[in-house]
Amino acid sequence: EPEVTQTPSHQVTQMGQEVILRCVPISNHLYFYWYRQILGQKVEFLVSFYNNEISEKSEIFDDQFSVERPDGSNFTLKIRSTKLEDSAMYFCASSERGASGNTIYFGEGSWLTVV
Amino acid sequence: AQKVTQAQTEISVVEKEDVTLDCVYETRDTTYYLFWYKQPPSGELVFLIRRNSFDEQNEISGRYSWNFQKSTSSFNFTITASQVVDSAVYFCALSRETSGSRLTFGEGTQLTVNP
Secondary structure: OOOOEEEOOEEEEOOOOOEEEEEEOOOOOOEEEEEEEOOOOOEEEEEEEEOOEEEEEOOOOOOOEEEEOOOOOOEEEEEOOOOHHHOEEEEEEEEOOOOOOOOOEEOOOEEEEEO | OOEEEOOOOEEEEEOOOOEEEOOEEEOOOOOEEEEEEEEOOOOOOEEEEEEEOOOOOOEEEOOEEEEEEHHHOEEEEEEOOOOHHHOEEEEEEEEEOOOOOOOEEOOOEEEEEEO
């Protein structure tokens, strides 16, 4: 069954460093997302991406964050100048267009630890 | 604004007991989607069900059933004859009808099924 894949599964980085989290969405999906879950808390929306541009972003998604679809398969989240509070599980997700476009499928997550 | 409330933070049951997880939502939209996701200890988010707001029929899938009551803005999830493998955090979520809309998650309910 098609699935969203994410790399790395776990990354430890020094405060102030830049991090890139990578994702391969399900191949026929057109909407891509990043969500974040701080340990023990609920899952929070960061950004959605469609037709090569950001379609929606939350107040969390400030200038520190950026997303990119560098080729036909990858979708990346870049976090510049990481802070301790950026430590979280980051989930990539994707969905189809149309009637099924509201069902969002998640990857297994990338656990980011900022030290 | 959309909001999802899962008032039960933790539930503990003994195997084979039935358990109901509550979900109450708020939205100004007349049409919307409701979801349940499972997050096992391994951390991934597993899609369980999507329900459109105009379809109030209850749904059963094996040991899982969902009770959607638009009049009380609730979308409760029942596991019949619970098993140890059901132990996980369960999230209820809400989205707008439009394809590509963000999910708004509840705080989650930690379900522990003891042998």
